[in-house]
Amino acid sequence: MCQACHGSDGSNEFSSIPNLKWQNQQYMVQQLQQFKSGQRQDKTMSKVAKLLSTEQMESMASYFSKGEEK
Amino acid sequence: MCQACHGSDGSNEFSSIPNLKWQNQQYMVQQLQQFKSGQRQDKTMSKVAKLLSTEQMESMASYFSKGEEK
Numbered sequence: 001m002c003q004a005c006h007g008s009d010g011s012n013e014f015s016s017i018p019n020l021k022w023q024n025q026q027y028m029v030q031q032l033q034q035f036k037s038g039q040r041q042d043k044t045m046s047k048v049a050k051l052l053s054t055e056q057m058e059s060m061a062s063y064f065s066k067g068e069e070k
Numbered sequence: 071m072c073q074a075c076h077g078s079d080g081s082n083e084f085s086s087i088p089n090l091k092w093q094n095q096q097y098m099v100q101q102l103q104q105f106k107s108g109q110r111q112d113k114t115m116s117k118v119a120k121l122l123s124t125e126q127m128e129s130m131a132s133y134f135s136k137g138e139e140k
Contacts, residue, residue, distance in 0.1 A: 014094070015094050015095065015096035015097065016096050016097050016100060017094065018093060018094060018097050019093055019094060021092075023088060023089055024082075024086065024087065024088060024089060025085065026085035026086050027085065027086050027087060027088050030086060040110055040111075041110075
C-alpha cells in the first residue's frame with residue numbers, strides 16, 4: 001500500500017511526496033499518529049493512517065528507516 | 071538556523087526530527103508553506119517558517135535536496 005507512492009525502498013520520483021528511505025523511525029510513527037488523530041492533515045495519508053494500528057505503524061516505520069529494497 | 075536540528079547536510083541524530091537529506095525539494099517547500107500558514111503545526115517549525123519568504127524556502131529546500139555538506 002505504502003509502496004505505490006513512496007516506492008519499495010522509500011525513495012520515489014514524485015516531487016510532492018516525501019522520500020521515506022532512511023527517515024527517522026520515531027519521526028515516522030509520530031507523523032502517522034498525527035495523521036490518524038487529525039493533528040496533521042493530508043488528502044491521502046489522513047485516510048491511510050486511520051487504517052493502521054500502532055503496531056503496524058511501527059512495523060512500517062522500521063521497514064522504511066532501513067531503506068532496503070524488498 | 072536549520073542546521074542546528076537538521077544537520078549540515080540534512081541528516082541528523084535526533085529520532086523525532088526528520089532527515090531532510092535528499093528530500094524532495096517541492097515537498098519541503100510545501101511543508102514550509104503549510105507551517106507558515108498554520109495548516110501544519112509543530113512547536114519549532116511553525117515559528118521558524120513564519121520568518122521565511124517563499125524565496126528563502128526554495129533556497130533551503132534546494133540546499134537540503136542536494137544533500138551536500140557545506
